[in-house]
Amino acid sequence: MAKKDRHVSDTPATQWLRRAGISYSEHPYDYVRHGGTAESARQLGVPEHAVIKTLVMQDERAQPLIVLMHGDCQVSTKNLARALGVKSVEPCKPEAAQRHSGYQVGGTSPFGTRKPLPVHVEAGVLALPRIYINGGRRGFLVGIDPAVLASALSAQPVHCALPG
Numbered sequence: 001m002a003k004k005d006r007h008v009s010d011t012p013a014t015q016w017l018r019r020a021g022i023s024y025s026e027h028p029y030d031y032v033r034h035g036g037t038a039e040s041a042r043q044l045g046v047p048e049h050a051v052i053k054t055l056v057m058q059d060e061r062a063q064p065l066i067v068l069m070h071g072d073c074q075v076s077t078k079n080l081a082r083a084l085g086v087k088s089v090e091p092c093k094p095e096a097a098q099r100h101s102g103y104q105v106g107g108t109s110p111f112g113t114r115k116p117l118p119v120h121v122e123a124g125v126l127a128l129p130r131i132y133i134n135g136g137r138r139g140f141l142v143g144i145d146p147a148v149l150a151s152a153l154s155a156q157p158v159h160c161a162l163p164g
Contacts, residue, residue, distance in 0.1 A: 011136030012102065016112030017144075020152050024142040027132055031106070031139030037071025040141060044132065048072040051141065052125055052133040054108045056097035056117075059086040064100040066110050068121040068133070068149065073161040080160040084120070107138040110153055121149050123157040 017024050029043040041048035051071035058064050081089045094105045102114030110119050126146050135142040149155040
């Protein structure tokens with residue numbers, strides 16, 4: 001019962017945002033398995049391009065990293081590897097992504113991860129006026145100024161987007 005009394009934003013991600021003094025808006029929606037960013041954008045009435053995916057990936061040495069990508073785009077792993085100066089990059093298996101981030105797949109946030117992970121952001125994301133990114137739970141996005149990604153997460157811009 002106590003769980004129902006908790007505020008919707010009570011996740012490691014929003015706790016981290018509050019501790020960092022970062023302002024955000026809450027955007028809960030009805031999670032649809034395999035609905036992806038198209039479904040959350042539709043329910044919230046925001047452009048899918050402004051809904052940002054948090055992807056846990058790894059390089060050829062199995063070193064984890066986070067990539068933040070527009071919801072309507074895919075990651076060119078070839079371009080990402082080139083930008084990072086590594087041989088290859090691939091998505092982590094769901095269990096490895098959860099182990100590294102501390103979040104369930106579909107609810108992964110770049111904020112408040114279990115352990116610090118390097119964060120890379122598609123450069124175009126930083127040019128948007130506002131983004132909607134996972135708040136640490138399936139069916140819950142937070143709206144923030146994208147400048148937070150660089151200032152609070154030290155996210156490094158990369159050019160690796162492919163049209164969705």
